[in-house]
Amino acid sequence: MSMLTTEASPSIRLEGKIHANLSVAELVEQAIRRNEAVLAKNGALRATTGKFTGRSPKDKYIVQEKSVADSIDWGAVNQPMAPEKFEKIYQRLLAYLKNKELFVFDGFAGADETYRLPIRVINEYAWHNLFVHQLFIRPTQAELANHQPEFTVICVPNFKIDPQEDGTRSETLIALSFEHKVVVIAGTHYAGEMKKSIFSVMNYLLPDRDVLPMHCSANVGDDGDVALFFGLSGTGKTTLSADPNRRLIGDDEHGWSDRGVFNFEGGCYAKCIGLSQEKEPQIWEAIRFGSVLENVVLDDYRKPDYDDNSLTENTRAAYPVDNIPNAVIPGVAGHPNVILFLTADAFGVLPPIARLTPEQAMYHFLSGYTSKLAGTERGVTEPEATFSTCFGAPFLPRPAHVYAEMLGDKITKHDVAVYLVNTGWTGGPYGIGKRMNLTYTRAMVRAAIEGKLKEVEYTTDPIFGLSIPVECPDVPSEILNPRNTWEDKEAYDQKAKELAQRFHDNFNKFTGVSEAIRAAGPKQ
Numbered sequence: 103m104s105m106l107t108t109e110a111s112p113s114i115r116l117e118g119k120i121h122a123n124l125s126v127a128e129l130v131e132q133a134i135r136r137n138e139a140v141l142a143k144n145g146a147l148r149a150t151t152g153k154f155t156g157r158s159p160k161d162k163y164i165v166q167e168k169s170v171a172d173s174i175d176w177g178a179v180n181q182p183m184a185p186e187k188f189e190k191i192y193q194r195l196l197a198y199l200k201n202k203e204l205f206v207f208d209g210f211a212g213a214d215e216t217y218r219l220p221i222r223v224i225n226e227y228a229w230h231n232l233f234v235h236q237l238f239i240r241p242t243q244a245e246l247a248n249h250q251p252e253f254t255v256i257c258v259p260n261f262k263i264d265p266q267e268d269g270t271r272s273e274t275l276i277a278l279s280f281e282h283k284v285v286v287i288a289g290t291h292y293a294g295e296m297k298k299s300i301f302s303v304m305n306y307l308l309p310d311r312d313v314l315p316m317h318c319s320a321n322v323g324d325d326g327d328v329a330l331f332f333g334l335s336g337t338g339k340t341t342l343s344a345d346p347n348r349r350l351i352g353d354d355e356h357g358w359s360d361r362g363v364f365n366f367e368g369g370c371y372a373k374c375i376g377l378s379q380e381k382e383p384q385i386w387e388a389i390r391f392g393s394v395l396e397n398v399v400l401d402d403y404r405k406p407d408y409d410d411n412s413l414t415e416n417t418r419a420a421y422p423v424d425n426i427p428n429a430v431i432p433g434v435a436g437h438p439n440v441i442l443f444l445t446a447d448a449f450g451v452l453p454p455i456a457r458l459t460p461e462q463a464m465y466h467f468l469s470g471y472t473s474k475l476a477g478t479e480r481g482v483t484e485p486e487a488t489f490s491t492c493f494g495a496p497f498l499p500r501p502a503h504v505y506a507e508m509l510g511d512k513i514t515k516h517d518v519a520v521y522l523v524n525t526g527w528t529g530g531p532y533g534i535g536k537r538m539n540l541t542y543t544r545a546m547v548r549a550a551i552e553g554k555l556k557e558v559e560y561t562t563d564p565i566f567g568l569s570i571p572v573e574c575p576d577v578p579s580e581i582l583n584p585r586n587t588w589e590d591k592e593a594y595d596q597k598a599k600e601l602a603q604r605f606h607d608n609f610n611k612f613t614g615v616s617e618a619i620r621a622a623g624p625k626q
Contacts, residue, residue, distance in 0.1 A: 118201040126392040132228035139229045143405040145391035149229045151291040155414035158274045165279040175501040205231035208249045210239040213433040214364035222251035233293040239368035254284045261288040306499040314358040314508040317494030319343035320351040322435045332493040333444030334472045338525040340372040344384040349428045365433025374419045377408040388425035437516045448473035450527035450535040451598040455546040456568035461622035463520040489608040521550045529587040545576035565598045566624045
């Protein structure tokens with residue numbers, strides 16, 4: 103029998119059969135032995151998650167403890183849970199864990215050693231433990247010998263939550279306690295909850311250390327020029343940052359300190375619906391032994407069918423970042439030169455790329471407009487227009503202005519160029535138009551990063567006030583102005599005005615915003 107305790111949560115004593123810090127091969131063997139998953143033809147471990155194939159944001163809570171009560175932005179995103187309710191669930195959970203066969207991973211969040219968070223993840227499933235092994239930063243043997251976790255994630259899909267007794271919305275629970283320094287995940291097999299819970303923790307802790315946490319991917323060129331890609335799930339962060347001509351820092355979560363940017367993670371969690379070797383060769387090749395395929399359909403020969411969405415649109419692949427051949431290890435680099443805000447515009451009216459003034463950058467960062475794509479959350483079956491503050495509202499415990507002011511200060515201090523990139527629809531809205539051509543999007547992103555859009559001529563969109571380049575290398579000029587791609591120009595104008603009104607309605611919720619930033623939005 104093994105016994106593990108943690109400095110962060112000394113009440114957690116694991117006394118059953120504990121598999122601590124197994125190797126990748128051992129975790130794959132355990133998952134197969136326990137009938138949790140199967141090996142795919144490409145060597146990856148394929149698991150399915152049952153009825154929950156995306157995050158459950160309506161079942162996520164933060165315990166309303168005195169130490170954090172005044173600094174959390176309470177509401178629909180950060181739902182409060184009374185400490186006494188959490189305590190009852192927590193004590194029942196500790197009893198549940200006794201004498202269980204469990205898998206434990208010890209590692210870090212944060213590639214910069216100055217700001218990294220030592221974490222422990224406790225799992226019922228071997229495949230979940232493989233997932234976190236690949237997604238978080240793996241310690242060296244020396245680091246492991248001295249590892250003292252400061253936050254613990256307990257992922258127990260089979261632990262029973264009773265909504266009537268526990269005061270929850272459903273049988274699913276994601277509860278974050280900053281005083282216990284623990285996250286409890288119950289009633290869902292979806293692995294992404296573990297990743298995003300630690301992201302929420304980092305988003306709370308780092309601003310106090312003058313570090314901006316960001317929901318973005320990042321890469322760096324041979325000359326040390328850094329690009330950041332902000333955007334919600336499915337907008338292209340992973341795809342666009344995996345560039346064979348640049349080195350990948352990370353695909354989803356980063357911090358920006360006075361030293362530069364750093365990856366929070368040691369792996370990538372790529373959407374792989376429609377994945378092809380031709381369009382996304384780096385991601386395709388990264389999925390091999392040790393990787394985890396989540397809800398990907400296999401054919402009779404266990405070959406992944408990335409076009410099959412019968413389980414969910416939100417099919418995923420998790421793999422260590424060093425499976426990308428030109429990844430930066432450790433994931434640390436200098437200050438950004440270019441920032442790209444990625445939006446999947448389901449209305450089909452935003453330009454494929456537009457240059458933003460500093461005021462427009464703050465407006466669009468606060469707005470965080472995109473479309474929720476099918477499968478990323480429970481109940482989302484087709485793209486829905488949405489506004490997610492700072493391109494990451496589901497994971498931001500503090501008020502939006504905290505993150506926005508930090509970003510604005512850093513953009514100004516480091517003279518960063520900012521662009522809005524529409525990876526969504528063109529030629530019409532969802533259902534009529536088509537998804538933006540990835541080859542063209544890559545070309546526009548490349549031109550922005552290389553500074554080739556600084557000197558070209560621009561026109562101003564009359565509704566959104568955005569500066570649209572008249573030309574861009576390797577991109578047909580006629581697609582740069584979205585109105586040109588619609589057969590029915592009047593329908594475009596109407597749809598553009600409709601989206602502009604949504605921007606205004608959403609922005610009305612912000613108080614204390616300067617008139618210059620407010621005026622940088624669409625024209626009324």
